[in-house]
Amino acid sequence: MTTVRTMHMAELVRAVRTFAASFRLQCLMMRRSPGDLAVLVTAPFFSLMFLSMTEQADRSALAPYAVAAPVLIAVWSMSLFVAGDLISKERGNGTLEGLVATPASLSVMVLGRICAAVTLSVFAFVETWLVAWLCFGVVVRLPHPLALLATLATTLLAMAGTATMMAAVFVLARSARIFQNTLSYPVYLLAGVLVPVSFLPGWLRPFTRVVFLSWCAGLLRDSLARPDIPDLPGRLTAVLVLGAAGFGAGRLLMRRVLWRVRVLGTLGQA
Amino acid sequence: MTAVEAVALRRTYDLGRGRGGGQREVVALHALDFRVDEGTVHGLLGPNGAGKTTLCKILATVLLPTSGGVRVFGNDVVSRTRQVRQSVGVVFGGERGLYSRLTARQNLHYWCALYGLPRRALLARTEMLLARVGLSERSDEKVDGFSRGMKQRLHLARGLVGDPRLLLLDEPTTGMDPVAARDFRLLVAELRAEGRTILLTTHDMAEAEAVCDRVTLIDGGRALATEHPRALGALVSRNERIEFDSPTADALPGLPALPGVVAVTTLSPGRYRVETTATEATKAVIGLLLDRGATSLTTTRPGLEEVYLKLIGNRGMEVGR
Ligand SMILES: Nc1ncnc2c1ncn2[C@@H]1O[C@H](COP(=O)(O)OP(=O)(O)O)[C@@H](O)[C@H]1O
Ligand SMILES: [Mg+2]
Numbered sequence: 125m126t127t128v129r130t131m132h133m134a135e136l137v138r139a140v141r142t143f144a145a146s147f148r149l150q151c152l153m154m155r156r157s158p159g160d161l162a163v164l165v166t167a168p169f170f171s172l173m174f175l176s177m178t179e180q181a182d183r184s185a186l187a188p189y190a191v192a193a194p195v196l197i198a199v200w201s202m203s204l205f206v207a208g209d210l211i212s213k214e215r216g217n218g219t220l221e222g223l224v225a226t227p228a229s230l231s232v233m234v235l236g237r238i239c240a241a242v243t244l245s246v247f248a249f250v251e252t253w254l255v256a257w258l259c260f261g262v263v264v265r266l267p268h269p270l271a272l273l274a275t276l277a278t279t280l281l282a283m284a285g286t287a288t289m290m291a292a293v294f295v296l297a298r299s300a301r302i303f304q305n306t307l308s309y310p311v312y313l314l315a316g317v318l319v320p321v322s323f324l325p326g327w328l329r330p331f332t333r334v335v336f337l338s339w340c341a342g343l344l345r346d347s348l349a350r351p352d353i354p355d356l357p358g359r360l361t362a363v364l365v366l367g368a369a370g371f372g373a374g375r376l377l378m379r380r381v382l383w384r385v386r387v388l389g390t391l392g393q394a
Numbered sequence: 395m396t397a398v399e400a401v402a403l404r405r406t407y408d409l410g411r412g413r414g415g416g417q418r419e420v421v422a423l424h425a426l427d428f429r430v431d432e433g434t435v436h437g438l439l440g441p442n443g444a445g446k447t448t449l450c451k452i453l454a455t456v457l458l459p460t461s462g463g464v465r466v467f468g469n470d471v472v473s474r475t476r477q478v479r480q481s482v483g484v485v486f487g488g489e490r491g492l493y494s495r496l497t498a499r500q501n502l503h504y505w506c507a508l509y510g511l512p513r514r515a516l517l518a519r520t521e522m523l524l525a526r527v528g529l530s531e532r533s534d535e536k537v538d539g540f541s542r543g544m545k546q547r548l549h550l551a552r553g554l555v556g557d558p559r560l561l562l563l564d565e566p567t568t569g570m571d572p573v574a575a576r577d578f579r580l581l582v583a584e585l586r587a588e589g590r591t592i593l594l595t596t597h598d599m600a601e602a603e604a605v606c607d608r609v610t611l612i613d614g615g616r617a618l619a620t621e622h623p624r625a626l627g628a629l630v631s632r633n634e635r636i637e638f639d640s641p642t643a644d645a646l647p648g649l650p651a652l653p654g655v656v657a658v659t660t661l662s663p664g665r666y667r668v669e670t671t672a673t674e675a676t677k678a679v680i681g682l683l684l685d686r687g688a689t690s691l692t693t694t695r696p697g698l699e700e701v702y703l704k705l706i707g708n709r710g711m712e713v714g715r
Pocket of ligand 2: 446447448564
């Protein structure tokens with residue numbers, strides 16, 4: 125019993141080390157290749173666009189929405205960008221086989237790397253906040269700093285978990301590119317990134333519940349714009365549960381990827 | 395203990411459907427039986443396409459066998475993958491396989507972490523390995539700018555991050571300059587002295603003779619023979635050989651008629667070889683040759699090169715992949 129527990133503990137410690145090292149690796153790689161941070165260039169433009177609409181319509185109360193939306197867009201598109209070819213890039217670089225030969229888990233490596241990329245994309249929040257202040261003189265207040273931090277942190281984790289699944293799907297699916305290119309706007313819509321999901325047609329709403337990003341969007345707006353945040357723990361849990369489900373599915377699919385590598389000797393289509 | 399044991403190991407690659415609609419496949423390993431003893435340096439010598447890389451990948455758990463059993467230190471590579479990965483380090487040939495945007499040190503830090511090393515141990519092992527392969531001075535440079543030889547050194551260090559009991563080296567010296575190749579041999583000897591088992595694939599027979607305790611000749615996915623590099627010569631010829639110079643051929647008359655002499659051949663103008671069946675005959679021939687003023691006498695056995703040429707033929711000797 126105790127040996128079983130120590131074994132699990134050792135596994136966990138290993139996983140944490142793999143995660144941390146992969147996180148660091150991704151940061152180093154992105155530092156050496158600033159082009160990978162393109163989402164941080166587009167985020168201020170999104171906020172300029174959204175803010176000019178809300179300000180033009182004299183709806184300053186909506187400014188937090190205009191500040192939050194580009195952050196979620198940055199987080200999502202960054203993870204699509206990194207997850208999209210993470211595995212096939214490792215393959216091309218000749219490192220995939222070396223990684224597979226180590227005792228570490230490939231899913232955890234992917235999770236750590238995407239988490240790093242997503243964390244960097246959260247700097248979009250600083251940018252959009254500054255755009256609101258410098259270009260429109262709108263100071264978006266942060267009435268619930270702790271709730272905001274918790275929201276951002278759970279969003280990062282859930283996003284990385286979900287993106288681990290996408291990384292595997294992109295390898296396994298035939299038309300990964302099309303998938304990657306079309307997966308943004310429908311998600312922005314279903315997640316209520318800009319338009320709250322309550323504004324959507326009724327039949328669409330059940331779908332939004334399973335998109336973890338919709339919970340994040342709601343929490344992010346509430347933590348910026350509302351005097352109180354209803355059911356904060358429950359909603360944070362929902363984000364984490366959906367993210368964990370994504371990671372769980374990602375692990376299963378990643379096994380399938382590994383099986384393909386080891387049986388076929390290639391990542392190619394079966 | 396047995397480090398590696400493969401029994402009836404078969405591996406095929408699927409090439410998809412052919413023109414006729416039939417499934418096409420390449421058989422890379424054909425019912426291979428193979429064994430490496432712990433603590434030895436074992437060479438795998440064979441032409442391109444012999445199946446050497448396939449075997450290394452299976453031992454590294456990067457490829458699955460199609461059928462047959464393979465154990466590494468008693469652990470099956472399919473059912474006990476985790477244990478096998480803990481005990482094996484692998485260096486695939488070529489320059490790829492490193493993060494070229496990062497420095498040598500950053501690369502090693504990452505690979506060490508994947509073996510679960512805690513921070514302090516990770517830092518220490520990285521420095522030890524950098525020193526060991528002679529890259530300490532250049533450890534903060536990006537791998538991008540490394541020469542081929544430096545990348546190969548880093549690859550070697552990378553193969554050692556998990557402190558492996560079995561190290562797989564797939565053509566580690568291809569393209570190395572002679573000095574680097576000598577350093578490499580020293581390193582292999584050191585690793586062996588530490589009790590590690592090394593499986594080394596190569597085209598280079600001089601290298602195999604210099605560093606290996608045993609050599610397996612492999613061709614077409616089959617092991618042809620496994621022997622001590624010198625003992626392999628016996629496969630080609632049991633005869634002893636004496637080579638000598640005799641510019642005016644004065645030493646030759648009557649040699650073929652001596653008891654135990656089976657052949658006298660001209661190797662080049664003025665240089666000859668006598669083959670005998672027994673040590674007694676060899677002594678008599680040497681005595682006679684010395685009397686007749688022959689010079690540069692050497693006794694030889696068939697080298698690995700000759701064995702290789704005889705068993706495998708004159709193909710696939712070029713370096714490539
Ligand atoms: N991924 C692959 N797909 C199809 N055929 C392969 C693949 N890898 C190797 N082969 C084939 O398998 C055989 C053995 O190759 P390999 O193990 O690389 O030999 P070696 O390392 O001795 O040169 C060759 O005929 C090669 O063409
Ligand atoms: Mg090869």
